[in-house]
Amino acid sequence: MSLFKTILIQALILTSLANSAIAAHLVSAGTFVPYFGKSQSSDSGATTKFELTPYVSYGLQFHMFGAHYFVPELGLAYYHESAKKTRKRILFYHYNFSYILNPSFIIRYGFTTYWQRISGDGGSINLRNGDSYTDYTALSSPRDSYYTTLDLGGEFFLKPNRSVRLDFNMMNARDLENRAFNYILTYNWYL
Amino acid sequence: MRILFFTLVFTFSLFASTLNPNTGRGFAKNEIDVLVSLTDCTGAGFSTETFRDLVEDAADDYWNAVPTADLKLNVKGITNIDITGQSHSDILNSGLVANNTILAGCNETFSSSTTLGGAVMKCNGDNCQAVLIINAGSESAMPDQDRNTQIAVIAHELGHAIGLGHTEISHNLMYYSVSGKTQTWLGQDDIDGVTYLYPYDEPALGCDFLPILGAMGTIQDNSNDDNDNFPGGFMASALFGVLLAGLAFNSRKLFKLFV
Numbered sequence: 238m239s240l241f242k243t244i245l246i247q248a249l250i251l252t253s254l255a256n257s258a259i260a261a262h263l264v265s266a267g268t269f270v271p272y273f274g275k276s277q278s279s280d281s282g283a284t285t286k287f288e289l290t291p292y293v294s295y296g297l298q299f300h301m302f303g304a305h306y307f308v309p310e311l312g313l314a315y316y317h318e319s320a321k322k323t324r325k326r327i328l329f330y331h332y333n334f335s336y337i338l339n340p341s342f343i344i345r346y347g348f349t350t351y352w353q354r355i356s357g358d359g360g361s362i363n364l365r366n367g368d369s370y371t372d373y374t375a376l377s378s379p380r381d382s383y384y385t386t387l388d389l390g391g392e393f394f395l396k397p398n399r400s401v402r403l404d405f406n407m408m409n410a411r412d413l414e415n416r417a418f419n420y421i422l423t424y425n426w427y428l
Numbered sequence: 429m430r431i432l433f434f435t436l437v438f439t440f441s442l443f444a445s446t447l448n449p450n451t452g453r454g455f456a457k458n459e460i461d462v463l464v465s466l467t468d469c470t471g472a473g474f475s476t477e478t479f480r481d482l483v484e485d486a487a488d489d490y491w492n493a494v495p496t497a498d499l500k501l502n503v504k505g506i507t508n509i510d511i512t513g514q515s516h517s518d519i520l521n522s523g524l525v526a527n528n529t530i531l532a533g534c535n536e537t538f539s540s541s542t543t544l545g546g547a548v549m550k551c552n553g554d555n556c557q558a559v560l561i562i563n564a565g566s567e568s569a570m571p572d573q574d575r576n577t578q579i580a581v582i583a584h585e586l587g588h589a590i591g592l593g594h595t596e597i598s599h600n601l602m603y604y605s606v607s608g609k610t611q612t613w614l615g616q617d618d619i620d621g622v623t624y625l626y627p628y629d630e631p632a633l634g635c636d637f638l639p640i641l642g643a644m645g646t647i648q649d650n651s652n653d654d655n656d657n658f659p660g661g662f663m664a665s666a667l668f669g670v671l672l673a674g675l676a677f678n679s680r681k682l683f684k685l686f687v
């Protein structure tokens with residue numbers, strides 16, 4: 238069923254773009270910040286505003302009509318904690334559209350499907366538990382989670398082919414109370 | 429290239445959640461009932477009715493609020509299960525707790541007054557139950573905590589009840605101690621742990637947001653097996669690859685095949 242849906246959406250996008258033309262290849266690098274303002278980052282209760290998680294992506298800027306472009310991108314963010322041998326990586330399937338407001342600024346909107354994989358090397362980790370220590374089970378076989386965000390962002394051009402971009406990705410778009418945002422801050426090369 | 433170098437230097441973020449050592453796993457289902465025992469909570473500083481409300485806040489403010497995890501804790505009313513004088517294992521061995529259920533209550537079975545509460549999970553195959561007990565003994569420190577901390581303590585024990593272990597980074601809810609902390613949110617370890625145990629294991633590809641394709645609802649998969657669902661992810665990535673490759677070559681002939 239999901240495969241059918243996937244193919245349907247891909248086919249719709251391909252079909253709608255059949256007569257379009259590529260304007261540019263796009264390579265980006267920067268940082269991915271999850272749960273902006275909604276995950277705790279200190280004992281005093283402060284929340285995550287910024288962190289450095291490597292993010293890279295490759296995509297294509299595709300002319301649709303007028304000042305409108307379709308910009309599918311494939312992104313990757315990677316976490317690794319060497320001592321505990323646990324890993325997390327997120328593949329991003331960005332389906333964003335952009336509108337060129339003026340030569341130095343474009344607005345971006347669309348959606349992204351996240352494919353997140355968390356895994357570990359198994360075994361146990363000895364951690365404090367009350368007044369003593371306990372061997373806790375470490376993460377082992379990979380688990381995948383998929384979720385989709387609504388995206389809104391802006392891109393500022395420093396030169397004609399170089400830009401800085403900030404995209405906000407909204408999780409839980411239909412649940413006002415538990416809505417949360419990730420953001421991706423990148424430097425971009427148009428090739 | 430300066431930014432690229434900048435980020436590569438900071439490649440490694442701290443990240444280490446662990447699992448409950450009793451079970452090393454979560455429930456087999458993603459919808460879990462939480463029942464509240466009628467046993468008196470006065471020693472913990474609140475009535476049994478208030479305890480039920482605190483459990484609901486703990487579930488909703490923390491574990492039910494994670495957009496990346498497919499977990500729903502349904503906090504029910506007060507049941508007539510009496511846990512007076514019974515330890516976690518007494519209760520689990522008595523068979524009073526149904527499968528895919530967490531029983532939450534208060535009693536005086538704790539040996540240390542500094543222990544605010546405890547939770548134990550038990551699984552036999554895919555049949556899992558958990559018991560969460562808050563220390564209502566005469567020496568309990570629970571009445572000294574403010575409401576926000578009481579909710580955090582219950583949420584921490586709920587974390588064990590759904591299959592999580594401790595983390596070593598102190599700002600996470602699943603750190604072994606709340607003293608000296610103001611806990612308001614889950615930390616990234618907590619979020620990763622619950623996402624690991626209760627993943628959204630089917631690619632949705634934006635169906636939620638495309639009213640034009642309204643016939644496609646979100647399909648909830650209530651199984652939570654250990655299979656690595658690589659094929660789904662593989663298909664999603666392969667299809668995206670086809671999309672990018674198709675656009676890259678931009679062959680009108682290729683597209684004509686689709687039209």
Ligand SMILES: [Zn+2]
Pocket residue numbers: 584588594602603604
């Ligand atoms: Zn604990």
